[in-house]
Amino acid sequence: MQNNQMHSPWSFIAAVFLLLLLSTVTADAHAHLVEAAPAVGSVATHAPSEVVLTFSESIEPAFSSLEVQDETGHRVDKDDKHVDAMNSHILHASLKSLVTGRYHVFWRVVSVDTHVTTGDFIFQVNP
Amino acid sequence: MIVITAIFQAIHLAALLLMFGFAAFFLLVAMPVVRKVIGGAGNLKEFYEWSARWLTFMMMVAIAAEIGCFCIQTISISGLPLWRALSVDTLEIVGTQTSFGRQCLLRLTTLVFAGGYLLLKARNVEKPSSTWMMQASAVSAVLLFSVTLASHAAAGGGGALRWALVAVYAIHVIASAVWLGGLVPFAYILASTRRSYAGPWVLPAKEITQRFSTVALISVGLLMITGLLNAWIFVGSFSALATPPYGYLLILKMLLFATMLGVAAQNKFAITPQLDISSGLKRIYAFRPLRKLYRNVVLESVLGLAVILVATLLGLSPPAIH
Numbered sequence: 001m002q003n004n005q006m007h008s009p010w011s012f013i014a015a016v017f018l019l020l021l022l023s024t025v026t027a028d029a030h031a032h033l034v035e036a037a038p039a040v041g042s043v044a045t046h047a048p049s050e051v052v053l054t055f056s057e058s059i060e061p062a063f064s065s066l067e068v069q070d071e072t073g074h075r076v077d078k079d080d081k082h083v084d085a086m087n088s089h090i091l092h093a094s095l096k097s098l099v100t101g102r103y104h105v106f107w108r109v110v111s112v113d114t115h116v117t118t119g120d121f122i123f124q125v126n127p
Numbered sequence: 128m129i130v131i132t133a134i135f136q137a138i139h140l141a142a143l144l145l146m147f148g149f150a151a152f153f154l155l156v157a158m159p160v161v162r163k164v165i166g167g168a169g170n171l172k173e174f175y176e177w178s179a180r181w182l183t184f185m186m187m188v189a190i191a192a193e194i195g196c197f198c199i200q201t202i203s204i205s206g207l208p209l210w211r212a213l214s215v216d217t218l219e220i221v222g223t224q225t226s227f228g229r230q231c232l233l234r235l236t237t238l239v240f241a242g243g244y245l246l247l248k249a250r251n252v253e254k255p256s257s258t259w260m261m262q263a264s265a266v267s268a269v270l271l272f273s274v275t276l277a278s279h280a281a282a283g284g285g286g287a288l289r290w291a292l293v294a295v296y297a298i299h300v301i302a303s304a305v306w307l308g309g310l311v312p313f314a315y316i317l318a319s320t321r322r323s324y325a326g327p328w329v330l331p332a333k334e335i336t337q338r339f340s341t342v343a344l345i346s347v348g349l350l351m352i353t354g355l356l357n358a359w360i361f362v363g364s365f366s367a368l369a370t371p372p373y374g375y376l377l378i379l380k381m382l383l384f385a386t387m388l389g390v391a392a393q394n395k396f397a398i399t400p401q402l403d404i405s406s407g408l409k410r411i412y413a414f415r416p417l418r419k420l421y422r423n424v425v426l427e428s429v430l431g432l433a434v435i436l437v438a439t440l441l442g443l444s445p446p447a448i449h
Contacts, residue, residue: 060227062220062225063206063220063225116203116204
């Protein structure tokens with residue numbers, strides 16, 4: 001009985017240690033924009049159907065945002081931003097039908113170690 | 128916001144370091160010396176009860192700091208106004224849908240359940256228990272290790288390299304816990320020697336000082352080796368030390384560490400040799416160096432807290448090599 005009483009807390013501690021080990025993800029630095037489609041400052045000859053942003057680190061879907069506005073400030077995305085299922089570095093947002101003009105992309109992402117980064121860029125549609 | 132985050136994280140880290148340090152001091156220094164010098168556990172019981180009380184208090188502080196960190200990070204990552212950020216809905220999203228939140232909740236759960244268990248056991252144990260202290264040190268070691276898994280070390284490289292960096296950082300943290308965390312119980316013992324020549328801790332004071340000095344020396348050696356390795360990996364060059372804020376913070380940490388080493392060296396080479404308490408007359412002459420040693424240990428403790436705060440700020444800053 002004495003030995004069992006001594007072993008049970010050690011088993012508990014070992015179990016917690018394993019849980020902590022398994023639940024921990026890599027701690028990364030701030031997530032910076034690595035690649036964008038449409039590209040930053042580009043002129044697209046075909047209206048894109050979505051905006052795809054690739055970041056340097058894995059990002060959290062919750063509290064990350066991606067918004068696209070036209071020249072008048074109206075939103076032209078479908079408010080369906082989501083992190084890529086296969087690659088947690090990529091953020092998508094679908095777009096409504098775009099006409100010729102300039103569009104402004106605003107993004108805010110939270111990396112998995114809670115660092116927040118924001119940014120924006122312009123692209124044009126000119127078929 | 129980053130300063131508030133650093134303060135909460137520093138309090139959390141300090142609480143965990145002290146938990147481990149208290150237990151390590153009891154097991155490695157106080158218990159072996161008292162049983163050898165006095166031949167009984169009389170003084171040890173009082174010291175054990177004091178250590179156990181402070182250890183459980185540190186657990187409460189760690190829980191409160193963890194909750195504080197969780198709330199502060201929720202405000203930061205949500206980008207919402209304060210009253211909305213701290214709403215149940217937002218806290219639930221952070222706790223269940225973010226990696227940080229899930230880890231935080233797991234650490235909190237560990238602290239609450241392990242802390243509750245240790246508190247219950249402490250009340251039922253009538254004599255100093257090395258088992259209880261070992262369990263307390265194991266819980267704090269597990270929690271300290273979880274902190275290392277969320278550090279810059281865990282972001283470096285992949286596979287075996289990442290785990291090597293985590294191991295280096297873990298050794299650094301545990302060594303600092305043994306040294307910095309052990310200073311507080313050591314100060315308690317020295318403080319009690321100041322009150323009376325016939326106090327229970329006067330006779331073993333020199334041996335305790337020498338034994339803690341040895342333990343601290345090993346810790347300092349490990350700190351220097353792992354500290355240099357970390358600097359080489361995350362700074363990379365001397366010129367990168369001029370990179371704010373990481374480089375400047377690292378220089379400040381090294382200066383604080385060097386100051387602590389200077390104080391520790393004075394304790395070991397100048398003061399400890401004067402602690403000859405073999406006779407009643409010599410005990411009187413040892414009173415002054417004991418007081419000086421106590422003041423130095425308190426100074427080391429304050430510098431140690433400053434090191435912990437700077438280390439937390441380092442953890443929140445992008446490494447200079449990036």
